[in-house]
Amino acid sequence: MFSRFEAWNNMTKNGDNIVVASHPTPDGDAIGSSLALALALHRAGKNPVVILDKYAARFDFLEGREFIYQGKIEDLTCDVFIAVDCGDKIRVGEAEELFNRAPITINIDHHINNTNFARLNYVDTNASATSEVVFTIINMHVPINKSIAEALYMGIVTDTGGFRHLSTTAETMEIAALLMRTGIDFSDIQRRAIYSHSHIEAQIFAKAIQKMKFVEGYPIVYTVLTQSDLRAVHATYSDLDGIAEYMLNTEDAVVSAFFTERLEGKMKVSFRSANLDVRLLAEHFGGGGHKFAAAGNFTSGLDEGVALVLDALKAALDNK
Numbered sequence: 001m002f003s004r005f006e007a008w009n010n011m012t013k014n015g016d017n018i019v020v021a022s023h024p025t026p027d028g029d030a031i032g033s034s035l036a037l038a039l040a041l042h043r044a045g046k047n048p049v050v051i052l053d054k055y056a057a058r059f060d061f062l063e064g065r066e067f068i069y070q071g072k073i074e075d076l077t078c079d080v081f082i083a084v085d086c087g088d089k090i091r092v093g094e095a096e097e098l099f100n101r102a103p104i105t106i107n108i109d110h111h112i113n114n115t116n117f118a119r120l121n122y123v124d125t126n127a128s129a130t131s132e133v134v135f136t137i138i139n140m141h142v143p144i145n146k147s148i149a150e151a152l153y154m155g156i157v158t159d160t161g162g163f164r165h166l167s168t169t170a171e172t173m174e175i176a177a178l179l180m181r182t183g184i185d186f187s188d189i190q191r192r193a194i195y196s197h198s199h200i201e202a203q204i205f206a207k208a209i210q211k212m213k214f215v216e217g218y219p220i221v222y223t224v225l226t227q228s229d230l231r232a233v234h235a236t237y238s239d240l241d242g243i244a245e246y247m248l249n250t251e252d253a254v255v256s257a258f259f260t261e262r263l264e265g266k267m268k269v270s271f272r273s274a275n276l277d278v279r280l281l282a283e284h285f286g287g288g289g290h291k292f293a294a295a296g297n298f299t300s301g302l303d304e305g306v307a308l309v310l311d312a313l314k315a316a317l318d319n320k
């Protein structure tokens with residue numbers, strides 16, 4: 001890994017047209033780290049563009065949204081491509097074509113399974129959030145104003161579950177304190193980004209919890225949402241945050257699995273765990289993530305897919 005000074009130099013000394021991109025179904029950290037970086041690069045005189053998929057309305061209050069690109073990706077000029085919060089090149093989604101033709105590519109992340117897919121990789125697996133990594137890189141070069149601080153705080157507060165997850169470190173709290181000193185409304189950011197939800201989110205949440213089951217003889221709790229469940233309340237994939245986490249807080253649960261049926265025989269499973277390492281399991285099912293929060297994407301029929309994953313979870317608990 002190169003130093004944070006080299007990271008900044010490579011972002012800013014190789015041309016003005018800088019593309020910042022993050023993963024599909026962007027979470028608070030993907031959004032916060034992208035927008036904070038764009039705001040910082042703009043302050044440094046650059047011309048940043050952010051490529052982000054549609055995201056949940058509760059995240060939609062930050063400055064820097066004006067940098068989100070609405071046009072066709074193939075029309076973009078790109079001197080430097082920066083992927084944030086992506087463990088793998090495939091995670092940049094539709095922007096992969098642009099990544100492939102960018103003269104300089106930079107990967108900024110905190111996922112432990114990061115494949116160092118860019119020309120320059122700045123990956124800090126001890127950081128609680130990519131937003132924490134972005135803070136470290138920009139802090140010495142750009143004054144951290146309130147807008148940048150809001151975006152970074154949102155990323156950190158969401159990826160740490162409100163400073164509860166074990167990924168939270170003393171350093172995380174020190175950075176949060178520095179962000180607080182800019183005068184951000186930290187309470188409102190946490191309320192909006194973690195606790196508030198739309199009517200559709202409340203309805204699909206109710207459906208998921210109503211269908212929740214325990215695996216007999218194991219501390220595994222799971223639920224399955226089908227395409228027809230989603231359609232019934234007009235929910236999209238960005239309306240599904242917080243379900244796996246909520247299930248994990250059920251009495252006696254050690255691990256939760258949240259299945260969603262995707263189109264064309266595809267399945268997604270999100271894991272949350274109290275003490276079982278679910279990252280390797282998620283990798284086995286075509287995904288990745290963190291030790292206690294990970295997700296897989298694989299091709300399977302619904303019932304077979306659920307059975308396969310539950311069997312793998314049981315085996316993991318048996319071998320623990």
Ligand SMILES: [Mn+2]
Nearest residue numbers: 029085129130
């Ligand atoms: Mn993250």
